[in-house]
Amino acid sequence: MKIIPLSSGSHGNSYVVKAGEDTILLEAGLSQGDLKHSLWDYDINVKDIELCLVSHSHQDHFKSVEWLSNRGVKVGLPSSAVEKGLFKRLIRKDRLIELEPYKTAKQGNWYVKPFELEHDGIENLGFLLLHAPTDERLFYATDTAFIKEVPQNVDVMMIEINFQKKYLEESVKEGTMSRENMRRIMRSHMSLQTTLDFLKACDLSKTKQIYALHLSGRNSNAEEIREAIQEETGKPVYIAGR
Numbered sequence: 001m002k003i004i005p006l007s008s009g010s011h012g013n014s015y016v017v018k019a020g021e022d023t024i025l026l027e028a029g030l031s032q033g034d035l036k037h038s039l040w041d042y043d044i045n046v047k048d049i050e051l052c053l054v055s056h057s058h059q060d061h062f063k064s065v066e067w068l069s070n071r072g073v074k075v076g077l078p079s080s081a082v083e084k085g086l087f088k089r090l091i092r093k094d095r096l097i098e099l100e101p102y103k104t105a106k107q108g109n110w111y112v113k114p115f116e117l118e119h120d121g122i123e124n125l126g127f128l129l130l131h132a133p134t135d136e137r138l139f140y141a142t143d144t145a146f147i148k149e150v151p152q153n154v155d156v157m158m159i160e161i162n163f164q165k166k167y168l169e170e171s172v173k174e175g176t177m178s179r180e181n182m183r184r185i186m187r188s189h190m191s192l193q194t195t196l197d198f199l200k201a202c203d204l205s206k207t208k209q210i211y212a213l214h215l216s217g218r219n220s221n222a223e224e225i226r227e228a229i230q231e232e233t234g235k236p237v238y239i240a241g242r
Contacts, residue, residue: 001136001156006030006038008213008241012060015158015211015240016044017138019131022109025052025068026127026140026158028075029060032067046071051107053099055117055142056124057081066090074107078114080123099125109133117144120188128154137206142213145187146194152203158211158240159198161229162189163219171219189214192225196232210237 004016012029016039023044030038039046046068053076054062065075069091076097077087087096099105099114106112111130118124126141128151139151142160151157163185171177190198199210210233212225222239229237 001131001134001138003156003158003209003211004042005211005240006035009215009217010060012063013142013214014038016042017129019136020109020133022050022131023048024110025049025073027061028052028054028064028068029062030064032064035064035067046073049073051076051110053112053127055126056119056122057086058143062087069095076105076107076112078123078125101125115149117141118146119143143188144190146190147198150201153206154202155206156209156211157207158213159195160190160214161192161195161212161220161225162214163216164192164221164224167219167221176218185219192220192228196228199229199233204233204235207233207235210235211240212237213240215239215241
């Protein structure tokens with residue numbers, strides 16, 4: 001399984017996942033133009049993308065769903081967001097897949113098990129993916145304060161590490177961030193320590209790669225995060241978007 005991070009962070013999130021002959025997209029948070037150029041840079045034709053999974057209804061995760069849908073890509077979205085009509089005008093009905101938490105959906109060679117995450121009071125989904133022909137499993141979770149789902153036998157982990165508390169506290173002391181905003185970030189995103197605690201609870205014996213997602217430019221240090229996760233897990237760690 002190959003992961004190609006196109007973009008990660010509040011400016012836009014999008015990741016290509018390749019397994020065998022199959023290609024899917026996690027998130028569509030780049031603008032149409034930026035997504036087109038990013039795919040072109042990696043010699044990926046949008047016609048080869050069979051599925052795009054979107055975790056929740058924030059712009060930095062769904063900005064290009066209309067463009068993808070119009071070009072034949074099926075789009076999986078949280079069922080509650082569809083019911084509220086948030087994507088009504090963006091996606092063709094025949095290319096829309098409504099995702100319900102803990103109900104496995106099959107699309108082509110992929111099995112998708114969505115699970116609930118906690119983010120700003122809206123439905124946000126993580127995904128446990130199985131690519132049947134290669135028997136490879138991927139765990140994906142971002143934009144959440146914590147994760148209840150504990151995966152087993154996962155080949156690739158893609159997980160948010162948005163901030164380190166010491167840097168948030170520095171921002172407050174410097175006056176560049178209010179305490180209210182600090183509390184909001186801590187309620188809606190994963191810290192390095194939270195991620196370390198989560199990984200300790202997982203069986204990583206089969207895991208080959210760990211991708212750290214959605215790092216804050218001001219409130220995290222990529223090399224410190226990489227070293228901490230590698231020391232804890234003994235696995236190769238990659239910083240998405242860096």
